[in-house]
Amino acid sequence: MTKLEPGSPEWTRTITASKIPGILGISRWTSQYALWHQMAGNVVEHVSEAKQENYDYGHAVELAAAEFWKYRNPGWRVSRGEVQFTRDELPFPNAATIDRRGSRGRARRIVEVKTARSLEEWGDDGSGNAPADYVAQVIWQQFITGWHVPADIVLWPQYGMPRIYTIEYDSRIADVVVEKAHAWHRSLVDGIEPDLDDTVATYETVKQLHPDIDGSTVEIDADLALQYLGWNQELKQATKTMTGLKSRLLDAMGDAQYATCNGEKIADRRPTRGDSVALYANTKLDLATLKGVQAA
Template sequence: MPDVDLKPGSPEWLRTVTASKIPVILGVSRYKSQYTLWHEMAGLLEPEPISQQTQELFDYGHAAEVAAAEFWKWRNPGWRLSQREVQYSRDDLPFPNAATLDRRASRGRSRKAVEVKTAESLEEWGDDGSGEMPADYAAQVIWQQYLSGFTDPADLVLWPTFGRPRIYTVEFSEVRAEAIVAKASAWTASLAAGTPPPLDTTISCYETVRRLHPDIERDREVEISPDLAARYLTANADRKVIDVEERGTKTEVLSEMGQAQYATCQGYRIADRRNAKGGTVALYANTKTDFLEGIPA
């Protein structure tokens, strides 16, 4: 597979199906809507400019790559790592494609991909050595394996904000890789046909629609369907009620917890208190708990 040198943010990069776009195309991204990416790749919407906070996260991630590479080499004696990222592409696919490996590992004739990720929370990760990880990261790694041709099990080094780094193994799956290629082919065909994906409920999609229609034609009216009008007004009213109820129960939980870090019930962790700005604390619900499944309907 030939090496390529695409620069993130360039017009060529924007039109190319890269590893970072694969989770969005598959609909498993935690960060970006399909609707958003489609309009960016179609040239109808400029990607959001990188904020200072986001750039700092990128910088931290690049620094973590250096440390993670040394950690990986310590765990894998006899292997060598590339000094920097390596990009690959396949000429036999019917659309522009690329995958950037954080590091390329080699030992004799063996090659494998090594990816590095940072995380503030470990809720979506399994034990060290397992392949249990967020679906968007797993999809990225399989794409990297497919384009590079390095089908030996890849390693993903997780560099958490708190705790020691962990290494996760990602097994290559030809079936999954072919399914990803099929999705990517359909995606690029939809770009050529000018057929965007449907709207969804993500913040990313909402912000995209706002950016697509920034101007206001004063006094112009648009007739919407009775169903949409009813759903919107009902949801707006329900949200106000839910916000009040949620704030009330949060207050009660915080009061019950006092100085404790965790709130539990019948062996389940329900919520935890975390430090917030201004010397205060914030309450976070444990959205992964199975507690509600044991409550009779």
């Protein structure tokens, strides 16, 4: 088949590995609602300069990551670039583009490359396992290629050494993914969009779907009106409260990188552009742990 290029009309309508997390509803970057309208052609994903720089950086990193993977897997070779596959017997347009094809004799395996600033940004919760959205992508790739041997994801962080995550093929998960993908395609054909949700991706998509202002008035129900105005007021107060708490925490940390309570990490300071720093909360910490300490 002719290689699909990201952004082309053919690519937009095709179920690819990168779209699988969105279809399953486990993506950290998009929503089912946003993805559906992109694939339906109702909105166009805007690629900013910053996002394009990230894409370019990722492609450059693939060169170094491929060499790193070969050092860790003696006797294996890797393709010079991306390789794309499809399964014509599936009842919907599909494709899987893998970053590198590992080969040794007749053996083949998938080698994917991902970038992140750190393990935390990547999504490693300390278990040493790859994030679920990336695992789903790779299992889709294993299914489409037919290479059911373990696949590798090379994580290339901006801070720290590269790490390799091995993904085992799971036929039960693959069957569910294919079933969901087929149902997704049918929803596109039938014009049945997913429900709205509370993600930023859905909010931005709704704005893109209705860019015009025609001067008319629409009557909404009281429940929506009360919730919108009530939460808007709560948000303003919460924002002020959070700003004050961040100031207190930064002041308490001084030049420290991490803030802990009873040995549990609460937040960390990270450098940003210029001479500034940013404060990141440990959102994975179970608050019940701290409340137990406070009660004691």
